Amino acid sequence: MFTVINQYFLSWRCFYPVLFTLCILSLFHQDLKVGLIFSLIAFLYWLKFFSLKKVTNKVDAFVVLFIVVCVISLLWEEGNSAFSNYIYGLSYTVLPACFYFYAKQLSFKEQNDVIKQIVYAVEISMFIGLLLYIAAPGFYIDFLLKKAIIPNDTLFQVRRYYQGLFGVTMTSSLCLYALIYELHDIQKKNKKRIPIFMLLFVLLIMTMRKSALLGFLFIIIFELFLSKKTNKKVILIILFIIAIIGLFAIREFPELYEAVVFRFSGEDVEDGLISRSTQATTSLANLENYMLGNGLGSAGHHAGMSADLKVVIFDNAYLLLLCEIGIVGLLAFVLSTLPVLTSKLVRNKNRYAYEIFIVILLQSLTSNMFEFIYIMPFFWFIFGVCVSCKYCKIKTI
Numbered sequence: 001m002f003t004v005i006n007q008y009f010l011s012w013r014c015f016y017p018v019l020f021t022l023c024i025l026s027l028f029h030q031d032l033k034v035g036l037i038f039s040l041i042a043f044l045y046w047l048k049f050f051s052l053k054k055v056t057n058k059v060d061a062f063v064v065l066f067i068v069v070c071v072i073s074l075l076w077e078e079g080n081s082a083f084s085n086y087i088y089g090l091s092y093t094v095l096p097a098c099f100y101f102y103a104k105q106l107s108f109k110e111q112n113d114v115i116k117q118i119v120y121a122v123e124i125s126m127f128i129g130l131l132l133y134i135a136a137p138g139f140y141i142d143f144l145l146k147k148a149i150i151p152n153d154t155l156f157q158v159r160r161y162y163q164g165l166f167g168v169t170m171t172s173s174l175c176l177y178a179l180i181y182e183l184h185d186i187q188k189k190n191k192k193r194i195p196i197f198m199l200l201f202v203l204l205i206m207t208m209r210k211s212a213l214l215g216f217l218f219i220i221i222f223e224l225f226l227s228k229k230t231n232k233k234v235i236l237i238i239l240f241i242i243a244i245i246g247l248f249a250i251r252e253f254p255e256l257y258e259a260v261v262f263r264f265s266g267e268d269v270e271d272g273l274i275s276r277s278t279q280a281t282t283s284l285a286n287l288e289n290y291m292l293g294n295g296l297g298s299a300g301h302h303a304g305m306s307a308d309l310k311v312v313i314f315d316n317a318y319l320l321l322l323c324e325i326g327i328v329g330l331l332a333f334v335l336s337t338l339p340v341l342t343s344k345l346v347r348n349k350n351r352y353a354y355e356i357f358i359v360i361l362l363q364s365l366t367s368n369m370f371e372f373i374y375i376m377p378f379f380w381f382i383f384g385v386c387v388s389c390k391y392c393k394i395k396t397i
Contacts, residue, residue, distance in 0.1 A: 042095035062336035069329035089297025096376035103384025129164040162206035172207035187231040293326035317364035
């Protein structure tokens, strides 16, 4: 049996297709524990792909330090928060890091094949969510309710933001990463992907997530002005098509246009800044140990459901890490990313991995990306791809 698991579930193509297939199956069997199954698969990846002999450079060392501090923080915590919070922290923060070491052991072609499989799995899941949104709203809302993706049984949340199968923030983020990949695929003269790109863009607009929309804008600016390998003609054609779609949407769906404008209005932005400032102040005031934090899993959405909650952070992954694993853990994570951020990956023909990596780090300023089970494995995999890229000169240790 382990041989079958080793050959199939641990093959270099299938972990995201399997994860999304389980999510789709949970539409019909809503008690299916997708997170638990993912954690078991990720644990098997750790057993197969990690050993200290494979820690060969300073980024690897900082990643290992980050993981060690996370585990130590669990032992450091004095038990003032529910044990289940620690399980969530372990599952969503520590276990996905195995994909960093997994990516480093693949060839350049295998890495790109894995990313392609991830993007295609994302796109299929988005289209299934859209189909349910249009054709079976009752069934769709029931699924969102039972998965605690929307807070009540009204259509308000669904009509206001497109939720996909994963919730609005994860859906918008996954759409964005698929858009980045498709943008580069189209530049490689694969024009057949333009309709898929445009549909993903429409779904991104429907989520109305500021961080994802600003991330898309950042990528367009990056491609047009900071990358010498960009096919600017293709980018301009895409922008022209987006403009046509935008004019049509303004005419036919003025309420959508008004909602998007409000999301970027001074009033909404100010409310967001006030909320984040309050969360940060409250969280730091309750931080008991600045060096090792209050314990992995003691903050964030899942901890927010605990009666004995000490720290509340909902909108900044770096503050979340600071409160949970302290300065040591946050510093280990930041130092691990710096060699990639300062490398010359922008010159790489597959720079989409570098762009996705940067976008996730930027989104972490306004969202707890480390709580998202469908995003963090992709982040760590992309991280490993960037580190193993020949354009990234990192000294061995």
